[in-house]
Amino acid sequence: MLRGFGARPARDGSERTSDPLPSLEGVIAHLRLLPPPPAAPGAGSGSCRGRSYDLLVIGGGSGGLACAKEAAQFGRKVAVMDYVEPSPQGTSWGLGGTCVNVGCIPKKLMHQAALLGSALKDAQHYGWNISQPVHHTWSVMAQGVQNYVKSLNWGHRVQLQEKKVKYFNIKGSFSDPHTVCGLTKAGKETVVTADNIVIATGGRPKYPMDVAGALEYGITSDDLFWLKESPGKTLVVGASYVSLECAGFLTGIGLDTTVMMRSVPLRGFDQQMASLVTEHMESYGTKFLKRCFPTKVEKLKSNRLQVTWKNADLDTEETDSFDTVMWAVGRAPDTKTLNLETVGVKTNSETGKIIVDASEATSVPHIYAVGDITEGRPELTPTAIAAGKLLAQRLFGQSSELMDYDNVPTTVFAPLEYGCVGLSEEAAVQRYGSDNIEVYHAFYKPLEFTVAERDATQCYMKMVCLREREQRILGLHFIGPNAGEVIQGFALGIKCGATYPQMMKTVGIHPTCAEEVTKLHITKRSGLDATVTGC
C-alpha cells in the first residue's frame, strides 16, 4: 500500500503539497484520479467560445483562491484577479485576502502573544523562576507575525503557479457579463474574458461617517496588524468580535486599552455568553465605556488623539486622549468599483452585499459570488472556502452538492475564548418556546487554573436541547481555554443530529475541560447551583 503524501494544509485552510517531487508511482496514481474531461455542452473550454478563461475569480481571498484552485484541479483554464486598495492610512498587503493578511491569522497570533503573557505569570506558580513583570515589545511580535503572513502570501503565489492559475494583480471591474477589465499598478489596461466569473472581493472595515476626524486620525484592523510601532494607549470603538478580540490582545500585551460600545456586545451571539466574555475582559484589565458613542476625534500638539464622546446613560459629554483610535464598527462589502450595475448583478439595498441563491449564483447567469461579499452568509473563512470548492465542483466536476450553512461552528478569540455551534438560547426560545427547550449548564474550573491561582468565574458552558423525546441538541456554547478545539468535534456531533442522551453516553477524557460537556446534568429550569467540581 503506497503511503500517501497527504497534503499539509496552509494556515488559511487552502491546500499545499508538502513534498517537492512526487514519486513516479504517485504521479501515475494521481493521473488515474483525474476526472475525464467533461462532455457537457456549454461547459466547453474558453478557447472554443473565444473567451480566454473557463473561470475568472475576482478576489484572491479565502473563498476566491479555494474556488480557483479547485477548478484548476479539473484541468480548467483559471485566472484570479486580486487587488488591495490601500487603507486610508496607507496600509496594503499581498495575496490571500482578509483572513491571511488582516484577519484570522495575525489576530490569532497576537492573541497567542497575549495568552503567553498569562502563561508567563502562571509559570511562576508552576516552579519557573521568572521575575514579574515581564515587558512586551510590539515590534518583535509584529515582525514575527508580518513575516509569517508574507510567507503565506508567497505560498499562495507559488500554489497558483503550480496549479497553472493565472494571477493578475489588478483591480477589475465589469464591462459586460463575461468581461472584466482593469489597470495594473503600472497603468497598463488588461481585459480578461471568461465563461464563468466568481466575485469574491470580500469586505473592508467601515468608518463612522458621523464622527469628525474619524477618517483622518483613526485606524482599523486593516492597519493594526501592520503597525511597526506599538499603538500605545488605545481606544477601540465597537462591540463586534473584531473589537473585543483586538482590545483583548492589546490588553494582554500590557497596553492601556479601552472599548467603547454603543449598546450590546457581540450582537447576534448568545447574549449570556457575550456578557461573560466582556465580564472576563473587565477583570482582565480592559476598560469599558458602555452605552457611549464618539462625536469627534482631534489631534493634539503632542500628536495624541483627543476623543470626545456622549454617554447615553448619564447624558453627559466626556473626553480623553489616546495614542491610537481603532474603529471596529462593522465591515462593508467591497463592490463599489466592480461596476455591478452595468451587468445587472443585484445587491441588497441595505447591506450592499451580493444576493445569491443556494448555488451561489447571482442574478446574472454565469456570474457567482462566494464569501463575505454574499448576503445572508456567515462571514467566515471556512464557509467561504467550502462554498468556493463546492461551486467549482458543481461548475466543472459534475457535482450537484450545495453548501450547507447550517450549524456552522465559530469561536471568538477573546482573552477567555468563546466557542459555539448552533442556536443561541434566545434564538431557541424564540423558535420553539421556552417550555419546549431544556438548557443544561455548568460553571467549571480548568485544572490548569488551580495551581496558577487563576480566576475561573466566567468559565462556563451550556447545551440547549429540545425538551421532548430524544432531546436533540440545538446549540452548544463554551467559554474557556482552547474553546475552538473543544467545540470543533461537538459541531460534528450536531451535524449528525446528536442528542443529549448520546452526549451522556460518551465517556469523558480526563482531565480536560471538554469532558465537562459530556457530564452536563444541571438544568437552568431546576434553579440549582451549576458549579461543578471536575475531580
Add this chain to the structure above:
Amino acid sequence: EIQQYFLKEAAKYEKKVMVLDFVTPTPQGSSWGLGGTCVNVGCIPKKLMHQAALLGQALQDSRKFGWQFTEEVKHNWMTMTESVQNYIGSLNWGYRVALRDNKVTYENAYGEFVGPHTIKATNKKGIEKLYTAERFIIATGERPRYLGIPGDKEYCLSSDDLFSLPYCPGKTLVVGASYVALECAGFLAGLGLDVTVMVRSILLRGFDQDMANRIGEYMKEHGVNFIREFVPIKVEQVEEGTPGILKVTAKSTAGDQMIEGEYNTVLLAIGRDPCTRKIGLDKVGVNINEKTGKIPVNDEEQTNVSYIYAVGDILQDKLELTPVAIQAGRLLVRRLYAGATTKCDYVNVPTTVFTPLEYGACGYSEETAVEKFGEENIEVYHSHFWPLEWTVPSRDNNKCYAKIICNIQDNERVIGFHVLGPNAGEVTQGFAAAIKCGLTKEQLDNTVGIHPVCAEVCIQSHLKAHGILG
C-alpha cells in the same frame, strides 16, 4: 474519585452507605489521602506537572512573540510539587466533606472479606472492626508493579512516589514504555532534567503503533534519551542522598550485551497490578483471574457472587480509565437502587496520552482496524499540520498529525480517530461524541471548520487516502 460519584448516588436513594479506603504505603514510604489513584498519584498531578513542562516551552516561545526576559529561566521542583500537593490536599478534603454531606460513612481502614456479607476493617493503629452489608462494591484499583530484581524495592521509585517527591529527582532513568513511563519522562525532560527511557520492546503496547512511534520520535528529538531492547537486571546504590546516585545494570533482550549507567533516580513504570490478592476474595468465593489478578464481571459489573460487584481498574477486559470507572459506578448504583436499566457503554471510549506532543484517540487503531475489517475495506485519511501558534516561534512544522479511519462497507463510518498535537484531549472529546452518534466521512466533510484551530485539520476535505497525492 469513583467512590464519590457512585456512593453519593447510592446515598441519594437513601441507602446506608459506607466506604472503606486505605493506602498501603509504598516501599519508599509514600502515602496519600482519600480519592484514589487519579486524584493522588495519577491523572491530576500528572496533568499539572505536564502543564509545568508545557509552560517551560511557552516561556521559550514567548520571546518570539515579543516578551522580553534575558535570564535563563530555571525550574524549581519543590515550588511545583508543593503547589500540586496543596491542590491534591484540597481535593482529599473535598471528598471527605462530600461524603459527610451525603451521609456516607467513611473509614480510613483496610477492608477484607472474612465471610459471607461480612468485612473486617483494620485501621492504621491495627484496630479491627467487623461490618456487614447487603451488597458490596470492590473498587480497590491497582498499584505499580516492581521488576523483581535486586535493589528494585529498596532504591527505585514508582509513580506512587514521584508526585510527592520532596526533592528534585535529578538525572532520571525511566524503565518502561507505558503511557505512565512516557508521560513522566516527558514532563521531567520538559522541566530541564536529564532523562533516559529504557524500553524492553515496543512503545505504548495496545495503542496505534504508528502514533506510538511518532510520539517516541518527537520525544527523542526534544531531548529524551532512549535505550531500546534492554531490561535492568540490578540496581545498586553508589551514594546515599536526596537524590543519591544509583547504578543500573541492564541486559540486552537481543543478545548477551550488558550495559551500566548511573542515575540520581530510577522510576519504574512497567505496569500496574490489581489490589485483589489480599482482600479475602477466596473467603466469599469471588473468582479472579489467577494470572492477572483482575476480576471478571458480567455486563452489569456483577462478579460471580451475586451480591458482590466491582468497578474500575480491577476489572478484567475493561479500560483502566477514571471516566470509565465513574460512568460504570454511577450507572451501577442507578440500576441497583433507582430501577434504571442503562449499562455502561465501553465502546469507543476516547483517551489521551499527555506526552510532550499529546495524543488523543478514539476507536480502532489502524492495525486493529485492518485486522478486523481487512485492509481493502478500510480507508485512512491523514494529514500533517502546523499549529498556527508554532509558526512564529519556528517550532516543528511536520510533527503534528491527524488520522481518521473509515469502514468502507458501512457507509464510510468513522471507526478510528487519532490526533497528535497540542490540546489533543480537548480536540478528541467532541470527535468521540460524534463517533458515538455514528459519524460518517460524508458528515465529516459537510461540517465546517473553526479557523484557525488545530481541530479543523481533522475535518478538512483534503485529508487524502493512502497512496494518493494531495
